Amino acid sequence: MSTTTTAPAAAPAASRRGPRLSGLTWLVWRQHRAAFWTGLAVTAAAIAWFAYQRASMMNYLNGIGWPNPKSPDWSAGFETYHSQLSSTSSALGFLMPVLVGVFLGAPLIANDLEHGTGKLVTSQAVSRGRWLAMKLGMTVLVVTVCTAALSAAFGWWLGPVSKTNRELYWVVGGATGPLPVALTLLTTVAGVAIGMVLRRTLLSMVVTFGFAVTVQLVWAFRWMDLGNLVTLTTHDGVGAGTFPKLPETAYDTDQSYLTDSGELLAPSSCAKETEQAINACLDKNDIVGWSVDYLPPSELSPMLWTGSAILLALIAPVAVFIIWWGRKRLY
Template identity: 80%
Template sequence: MSTLTTSPAPARRGPLLSGLTWLVWRQHRAAFWTGLAVTATGIACFAYQRASMMEYLSGIGWPTPTSPNWSAGFETYDSRLSTTSSLLGLLMPVLVGVFLGAPLIANDLEHGTGKLVTSQAVSRSSWLARKLGMAVLVVTMCTSALSAAFGWWWGPVSKENKALYWLAGSATGPAPVALTLFTMVGGVAIGMVLRRTLLSMVVTFGFAVAVQLVWASRWLDLGHLVTVTMRDGVGNGTFPNLPEGAYDMHQSYLTGAGELLAHGTCAMETQRVINECLARNDIVGWSVDYLPPSELSPMLWTGSAILLALTVAVAVFIFWWGRKRLY
């Protein structure tokens, strides 16, 4: 008598996903894998750039350079850091919002896929939670990794350039993550309301650009300004000494009576006319409002908290709208 034997089931390969989670991953796998691939490529690029930068710095005797003109040779790395910080802080949130956020729900509503899925014993809330939750998870992982890697690259020279300190600093830590999540979730909400993929992408682009403009113009207001005054005149290179890396927000002339006049009050053509203007207005020194470098981190965390609170509010709207008016 022969014995019937059964072979063991082949081992399952790939991520252990099933049901609705597997469906969402498979549906958006192109966007998710693209994000993961771009993140891996970006981290590798940052690592290469940091190694190249550190090799240059080691060659000039960093942190005490032997050459007085070392900064001229560092301009290439300055430019790369500045460009990369702009890409992370400005371009990435826009791209994610347009190409992942806007089509996430709009495409399903436009083609009827969402209605088909929710008719198979799947609630609308569960479907929305899986779609939004997986997108948020992937975006958070990718943006956090890129932000941390860029901070690692920029860290050794963070205090060497005041302008770059504030520009590159805003592209590290929580700010890029919060900005990208907000534009992505905002794009999802726009797509859900408009129900047309292409139209949603166009509107989301405008929304993301508007968010970036508001953020760029207002995030510096989250810091606590420090005011320093000096009554030693305004000529011969006299100017208040600010801490290394400080960001001067406002410069004003100071009069003998303690009043403040705009910096351009005596912007004349000749020195004689300028001196007459200074004497006529009784200008005796400077008043400068600045942000100390220690304010950068608290400002970014405060701004990120505001953005994340807005993101949560938009997510609540998505679930409310999805339960009431999805179809």
């Protein structure tokens, strides 16, 4: 008597674990996944490069006995690293906000309006406000993560030598902390608003480029105004060796001659051809010393945070405008 056996039923496929996007979140990510993944990949590659450059720099510094260099001309060998830090600072502080605003912010909604994609999405069971909020929120999240990671990694690279000289501390160091994040978010959100109003991708990118460059120029010329200046005066004359000694890495913003009556004169007022003529000018104006306005090193961090707070405060009304305009006048 033969018997038959029945093979056990195949076990159900193991359920997938881990977070899975769905609904509108999945749709927005899928629509912009090329831009998002590109940003994440560039961020990872840049951080790896920062780590490599820092390791190379530290090998050099350890070789010269840092922080007490064995040779007085150590800065000559450090010039390559100084140049790399300066160029990277320019890329993070200037180039990155412009590129992200132009190539991610401006086309984000303008491309949908130009090709009708947004109208198709919102014709389903998705409100305009929810669609806009998801696109803007996901973009802001990705930009924040990438720029914050880049800023932190660059600050880690710069840290060991940040107080070496004034340029590294104030100019290069100005591209660390919250500032690159705030600048990039502002140009990105403004680019989204510009694209939504103009409704043409290429035109929006051009206008966003002009806006981003303008923001950078205004910031470059005005951010020093956020600091609290300290004035240092002397009464030891203005000859050799009489210029006041400032704190290490302090940033002097103005230098003037100080007269006996307390009046300030520009040094150029006594810029004569001969030493005798210079001394005669100094005596004639009763110049007794120097008056120097400077920013102490302790001011840098508060200035960066204050400036970033101002930039982030500007983003809020732009984001509100995007949602308001999108709900009322998107189509």
